[in-house]
Amino acid sequence: MSAEAVPAPDALDVRDLDIAYRVRGSDRSAVRGVSFRIGRGESFGLVGESGCGKSTVALALVDYLPRNGRVTGGSVVIDGRDLRSLSKGELRRLRSRTVSMVYQDPSRALNPSLRIGRQVAEVFEVAGLARAEAVDRAEQALARVRISDPGGVMGRYPHQLSGGMQQRVVIAMALAVEPALLILDEPTTGLDATVEAEVLDLVAALREEISTSLLFISHNLGVIAKMCDRVGVLYAGELVEEGRAREVFDDPRHPYTVGLLRCIPRRGRLKDAGWLDTIPGFLPSPGTQSAGCVFADRCGLVEDRCLAEHPPLYPIGGGRGSRCHFHERAASLPRAIPRDLAEPAPAEPGATLLEARNLGKTFSFGGSDVHALSGVDLELRPGETLGLVGESGSGKTTLARLLLGIVEPDEGSAMELDGELLAGTTQRRSTDQVKSIQIVFQNPDSALNRRHSVRRLIGRSLSKLAGLRGQALRDRLLELTRSVRLADRYLEVRPVQLSGGLKQRVAIARAFAGNPRLVVCDEPTSALDVSVQAAILNLLYELQRKEGVAYLFISHDLGVVRYLSDRICVLYLGRVMELGPAASVFSPPHHPYTEALLSAVPSLDGGESDRIRLDGEIPSPADPPSGCVFHTRCPRKIGAICETTEPPLDESEPGHAIRCHIPLEELRRLQAEPTRSVPVGD
Amino acid sequence: MNALPAAEAPAAGAIDAGAGQARRELLRELLHSKTFAVGGVIVAFWCFCAIFGYHIGPYGPFDQDLNSVNAAPSSAHWFGTDQLGRDVFSRVIAGARTVLVVSLVATLLGTVLGTILGLVTGYLRGWVDETISRFIDAVLSLPLIVTAILVIAALGPSNVTLTITIGLIFAPLIGRTVRTAVIQERELDYVTAARLRGENGVYIMFAELLPNVMAPVMVEFTVRLGYAIFTAATLSFLNFGIQLPTPDWGLDISQNFSEITAGYWWEVLFPAAAIATLVIGINLVADAVEGVLDR
Numbered sequence: 006m007s008a009e010a011v012p013a014p015d016a017l018d019v020r021d022l023d024i025a026y027r028v029r030g031s032d033r034s035a036v037r038g039v040s041f042r043i044g045r046g047e048s049f050g051l052v053g054e055s056g057c058g059k060s061t062v063a064l065a066l067v068d069y070l071p072r073n074g075r076v077t078g079g080s081v082v083i084d085g086r087d088l089r090s091l092s093k094g095e096l097r098r099l100r101s102r103t104v105s106m107v108y109q110d111p112s113r114a115l116n117p118s119l120r121i122g123r124q125v126a127e128v129f130e131v132a133g134l135a136r137a138e139a140v141d142r143a144e145q146a147l148a149r150v151r152i153s154d155p156g157g158v159m160g161r162y163p164h165q166l167s168g169g170m171q172q173r174v175v176i177a178m179a180l181a182v183e184p185a186l187l188i189l190d191e192p193t194t195g196l197d198a199t200v201e202a203e204v205l206d207l208v209a210a211l212r213e214e215i216s217t218s219l220l221f222i223s224h225n226l227g228v229i230a231k232m233c234d235r236v237g238v239l240y241a242g243e244l245v246e247e248g249r250a251r252e253v254f255d256d257p258r259h260p261y262t263v264g265l266l267r268c269i270p271r272r273g274r275l276k277d278a279g280w281l282d283t284i285p286g287f288l289p290s291p292g293t294q295s296a297g298c299v300f301a302d303r304c305g306l307v308e309d310r311c312l313a314e315h316p317p318l319y320p321i322g323g324g325r326g327s328r329c330h331f332h333e334r335a336a337s338l339p340r341a342i343p344r345d346l347a348e349p350a351p352a353e354p355g356a357t358l359l360e361a362r363n364l365g366k367t368f369s370f371g372g373s374d375v376h377a378l379s380g381v382d383l384e385l386r387p388g389e390t391l392g393l394v395g396e397s398g399s400g401k402t403t404l405a406r407l408l409l410g411i412v413e414p415d416e417g418s419a420m421e422l423d424g425e426l427l428a429g430t431t432q433r434r435s436t437d438q439v440k441s442i443q444i445v446f447q448n449p450d451s452a453l454n455r456r457h458s459v460r461r462l463i464g465r466s467l468s469k470l471a472g473l474r475g476q477a478l479r480d481r482l483l484e485l486t487r488s489v490r491l492a493d494r495y496l497e498v499r500p501v502q503l504s505g506g507l508k509q510r511v512a513i514a515r516a517f518a519g520n521p522r523l524v525v526c527d528e529p530t531s532a533l534d535v536s537v538q539a540a541i542l543n544l545l546y547e548l549q550r551k552e553g554v555a556y557l558f559i560s561h562d563l564g565v566v567r568y569l570s571d572r573i574c575v576l577y578l579g580r581v582m583e584l585g586p587a588a589s590v591f592s593p594p595h596h597p598y599t600e601a602l603l604s605a606v607p608s609l610d611g612g613e614s615d616r617i618r619l620d621g622e623i624p625s626p627a628d629p630p631s632g633c634v635f636h637t638r639c640p641r642k643i644g645a646i647c648e649t650t651e652p653p654l655d656e657s658e659p660g661h662a663i664r665c666h667i668p669l670e671e672l673r674r675l676q677a678e679p680t681r682s683v684p685v686g687d
Numbered sequence: 688m689n690a691l692p693a694a695e696a697p698a699a700g701a702i703d704a705g706a707g708q709a710r711r712e713l714l715r716e717l718l719h720s721k722t723f724a725v726g727g728v729i730v731a732f733w734c735f736c737a738i739f740g741y742h743i744g745p746y747g748p749f750d751q752d753l754n755s756v757n758a759a760p761s762s763a764h765w766f767g768t769d770q771l772g773r774d775v776f777s778r779v780i781a782g783a784r785t786v787l788v789v790s791l792v793a794t795l796l797g798t799v800l801g802t803i804l805g806l807v808t809g810y811l812r813g814w815v816d817e818t819i820s821r822f823i824d825a826v827l828s829l830p831l832i833v834t835a836i837l838v839i840a841a842l843g844p845s846n847v848t849l850t851i852t853i854g855l856i857f858a859p860l861i862g863r864t865v866r867t868a869v870i871q872e873r874e875l876d877y878v879t880a881a882r883l884r885g886e887n888g889v890y891i892m893f894a895e896l897l898p899n900v901m902a903p904v905m906v907e908f909t910v911r912l913g914y915a916i917f918t919a920a921t922l923s924f925l926n927f928g929i930q931l932p933t934p935d936w937g938l939d940i941s942q943n944f945s946e947i948t949a950g951y952w953w954e955v956l957f958p959a960a961a962i963a964t965l966v967i968g969i970n971l972v973a974d975a976v977e978g979v980l981d982r
Contacts, residue, residue, distance in 0.1 A: 410883075411879060411882070411883070431882060431883060431885065436885065439883070440884070443883060444879075444880070444883060446876040446880070448876065451875040451876040452875075452876035452877055452880055453877055454881075454898070455899065456899055456901075457898075465884070466884050469884040469886065470884050470885075515880070518884075519884070
């Protein structure tokens with residue numbers, strides 16, 4: 006491990022940690038031989054896909070493993086104290102003074118029935134302060150996490166705060182006692198990119214202030230790259246690579262890390278540039294014992310030695326380590342799938358497939374009207390992908406649901422499919438129209454009936470949408486499942502027995518059953534791991550090239566949207582802020598809101614610089630701001646005109662429209678500052 | 688602070704159990720539970736009695752021995768005899784049949800009706816739900832036994848009316864539980880997906896939603912079965928159900944109830960104990976089923 010001198014004692018020293026879960030009477034090993042240390046004030050990241058053991062490690066560090074889990078070997082030393090030698094009381098003191106933990110979902114970390122002030126003050130009382138003093142300190146703690154009105158927030162209940170605010174409160178509580186070690190387990194995973202950026206900035210700033218050591222756990226490599234000095238990559242319960250974050254991400258030395266990084270559409274990769282690489286095979290099931298390397302059966306560089314001999318963590322200089330016999334050759338990992346697009350690109354689309362004019366939707370809640378969407382004009386051509394971006398509450402999902410006919414648009418809205426009027430609800434659409442517009446949902450667990458077999462799930466759609474029966478149905482079913490690369494043996498299986506990626510393939514096959522013209526993809530890869538995401542993105546693009554289907558692609562991951570989209574539509578508070586070709590939208594000049602969204606994305610590729618931040622929260626759509634709806638948060642607001650007059654959606658360049666009072670040339674000048682780096686764009 | 692995961696997520700793509708195996712697993716877990724074992728033995732015993740009870744008793748359930756009326760328990764009459772000189776033990780054994788058949792059929796009826804009610808109200812919501820739910824509230828605001836007595840008094844007492852009445856009274860109770868489950872299920876995307884391929888409401892309710900609410904339905908069935916036995920016994924005790932001279936626990940208790948002051952406790956105690964053990968047995972089974980299905 007690290008040969009450098011590290012000031013002692015380390016905030017955390019984990020050695021040869023083994024953890025097992027007892028399942029049906031036998032131990033299943035979940036973490037094996039994990040060692041790492043975090044120096045004072047250092048920030049260490051643990052990355053890995055779901056099931057790799059990240060959270061298990063985190064829970065073991067504070068002795069919070071579930072009842073069936075137990076540390077079977079190794080040691081954990083926090084701030085010079087060995088966890089295993091501590092009594093229950095000492096452990097409790099350790100948790101209240103030395104280690105703090107922040108979890109993914111802040112709404113579950115806060116007690117819904119206690120006011121914020123009470124909960125934060127309690128932390129200080131546990132640490133031994135008198136009540137009145139604890140309340141004072143609580144207020145200071147909230148001010149420290151940049152809550153502008155700490156007194157007011159203290160009187161509120163958790164549900165009255167937004168997700169970002171709640172996470173700030175949780176962080177304030179975690180940092181209240183100035184712990185030696187702060188463990189953050191996916192702290193920003195449920196948050197919008199703009200809010201995530203704020204929370205990450207806050208954590209980074211606080212770390213400077215109180216010199217706490219950080220253990221940062223995330224599946225998001227970009228977040229880890231931004232937040233951590235050093236990083237450890239976990240795979241199947243083993244630490245396969247360790248080193249400085251920058252070096253690991255720029256020059257990975259373990260085939261798993263290499264493969265993982267190739268799965269991500271980085272540096273503005275576009276779909277035309279070729280298929281994304283994937284990692285073949287699956288994570289070994291927990292408890293599988295292998296004599297050799299855990300990654301061997303998925304590795305393109307595998308040799309006999311890998312199967313026979315378990316690799317140690319080879320030190321490879323500069324404090325780095327790789328658990329690969331052939332680490333010096335890791336970068337030469339062959340691609341799992343060829344890069345070349347085999348078939349020629351589809352012909353340039355001509356006619357309009359779908360046209361929406363003045364699309365709006367108003368929901369009424371208890372007498373007040375909420376304008377979820379207003380005045381949206383859209384056109385979709387056959388075979389193109391329109392990316393839809395915006396924070397939560399911007400109207401992305403409402404727009405998708407209107408097109409699908411799940412909710413009916415307001416009076417005055419008009420939709421046409423192939424030049425024919427498209428009714429507002431599915432019931433009033435012709436069968437042809439119904440099968441022409443289908444959807445792939447975000448969460449396949451919710452989208453697939455868990456009591457039906459894969460054969461029934463897809464077969465029913467084929468009989469309803471394509472009108473197939475008997476042998477024709479069986480033939481088409483096989484053809485369809487093979488086209489989404491689902492092995493025939495899965496046909497009789499129920500969704501619960503499939504992994505997330507396989508489930509999403511079933512959902513895609515179902516959407517394609519009726520030869521649709523437009524498929525709405527509502528965050529289709531958000532619930533998936535990075536390596537699975539790459540395969541699904543490839544599949545979606547492959548189907549598009551083959552079938553000429555158009556996509557309305559909704560995602561909060563701008564890298565993914567950029568990769569797949571031909572055009573981008575940016576929504577804010579139910580209004581189109583910018584609409585145009587993907588390349589124009591993603592590079593300046595663009596709308597200040599687009600600019601803010603882009604700069605909020607933590608980049609894997611470095612080049613961090615002055616970013617623009619959005620202050621405050623997204624206003625309520627029930628009471629949108631006057632004038633330009635974005636003026637309350639706009640970093641480039643020019644004056645009173647923004648507050649009084651709504652800017653028109655001007656087509657500044659052909660096919661590229663921006664809703665802003667600032668002239669295009671001025672935007673170009675403002676946004677062209679050389680230090681700025683847009684996370685995409687080479 | 689946070690709900691912790693019970694274990695790591697299962698490996699991606701690993702197919703380790705077929706659907707049949709998952710069901711077998713559930714069954715095995717059920718068979719391993721002590722609660723289920725105890726409850727199962729009790730229920731199995733009474734089921735056996737219900738089938739063969741008329742023939743396996745030491746005496747016929749209708750046989751009167753006027754020479755030994757109100758005889759205390761002895762080696763000749765284990766549970767003693769009643770005021771007509773009938774062997775209490777033989778009547779208790781034979782009495783399992785009516786009560787089990789009535790409560791089983793009534794609960795089945797109630798479960799089927801209740802499930803339909805729950806699916807319709809939970810899926811359609813709106814005015815249908817409002818109308819039916821308010822009507823259910825009105826019915827449920829009366830004590831169960833009072834409603835039952837009103838219905839039976841109107842229709843005339845018999846086994847059939849008793850069964851139908853209990854079934855009808857249970858339907859809204861079960862319907863409410865199913866409705867709650869359906870309301871949660873209908874928000875899931877697979878229901879939207881079904882609508883997007885043009886499925887009608889009946890298909891969505893019975894082919895999409897029903898299989899996913901079977902767990903609460905089964906729990907309701909077992910729990911209600913216990914109540915049904917109790918209700919059936921109560922109503923026959925009140926002479927609103929099974930008619931003489933059919934051996935029946937509730938009826939026998941009511942027939943011999945007045946004798947208890949004369950010291951003939953066995954004529955009441957043993958049928959009462961029979962009711963109690965059967966209800967306890969079924970509740971134990973219900974607990975075990977609920978415990979397994981909830982996971």
